[in-house]
Amino acid sequence: MRRDEEGDRVGFGGHRYRTVDAGTRAFVDSFGDYTGFLGPRLVHARRLLSEDGTLYVHLDYRESHYVKVLLDGIFGRDCFLNELIWAYDYGGRARDRWPAKHDTILVYARRAGAHHFDRAAVDRIPYMAPGLVTPEKAARGKLPTDVWWHTIVPTSGAERTGYPTQKPAGVLRRIVQASSAPGRRVLDFFAGSGTTGAVSRELGRHFVLVDDNPEALWVMRRRLGEDGVAYVAADGSPLPPSEG
Ligand SMILES: C[S@@+](CC[C@H](N)C(=O)[O-])C[C@H]1O[C@@H](n2cnc3c(N)ncnc32)[C@H](O)[C@@H]1O
Numbered sequence: 001m002r003r004d005e006e007g008d009r010v011g012f013g014g015h016r017y018r019t020v021d022a023g024t025r026a027f028v029d030s031f032g033d034y035t036g037f038l039g040p041r042l043v044h045a046r047r048l049l050s051e052d053g054t055l056y057v058h059l060d061y062r063e064s065h066y067v068k069v070l071l072d073g074i075f076g077r078d079c080f081l082n083e084l085i086w087a088y089d090y091g092g093r094a095r096d097r098w099p100a101k102h103d104t105i106l107v108y109a110r111r112a113g114a115h116h117f118d119r120a121a122v123d124r125i126p127y128m129a130p131g132l133v134t135p136e137k138a139a140r141g142k143l144p145t146d147v148w149w150h151t152i153v154p155t156s157g158a159e160r161t162g163y164p165t166q167k168p169a170g171v172l173r174r175i176v177q178a179s180s181a182p183g184r185r186v187l188d189f190f191a192g193s194g195t196t197g198a199v200s201r202e203l204g205r206h207f208v209l210v211d212d213n214p215e216a217l218w219v220m221r222r223r224l225g226e227d228g229v230a231y232v233a234a235d236g237s238p239l240p241p242s243e244g
Helices: 034-048 064-075 135-140 169-179 195-202 214-224
Strands: 016-018 054-059 080-087 102-109 147-149 185-188 206-209
Touching: 034 054, 034 064, 054 064, 054 080, 054 169, 064 080, 064 102, 169 195, 185 195, 195 206, 195 214
Parallel strands: 080 147, 185 206
Antiparallel strands: 054 102, 080 102
């Protein structure tokens, strides 16, 4: 979306924004005053985190450096844990520069050192050069580093919901496995198609999902069903189970 006083949606600070169809990024959450929009939300994100909780902020590479400075200010530099690079290989390729094929995920702990991080719970991945390690190690696989090679959601297949900015369950699964424990609660306040909820449920976590796009809500509802899930409007009133 772009800031535009004639725009079709009202966003942070009561400003109007125009929805811009940008291909697969039709619901792109990029505003002119990006950090002004994100700042108050990140302050609340920190407030809502448990003492051992961790925040993952998934960003476009064009915005990540601004948001990292913002997060350093909100959390403190000592609470910065990682800059994850999610690398994929899909879509068109620029001819005038290196094709951009990664997103950035910034990771901050509410309290570094006290944060939950269960590396043993994370699915292991194949070694790039299995011939360089023992057969036992090769069979066990290795823990992911801060560079994650992972395909986007395939354009066809069971995982696909049709939501344009849907993220792969494999990326979210790794995050939930490492940074929350079974029975704990996971919050995603830019939830889109509800991947965080689907993965959290699969892994035995509770979840709270927020999105201001009605289409996202319909997709989440189709994906997560009614069983054990409450759908409520911003004022707390229950939503009727129709897409109308
Ligand atoms: C990149 S998508 C998230 C995709 C999600 N991870 C998934 O797997 O489907 C970002 C979402 O943030 C939502 N969003 C943007 N601005 C918002 C706001 N002010 N309040 C709530 N949701 C917002 C958009 O509607 C969009 O669904």
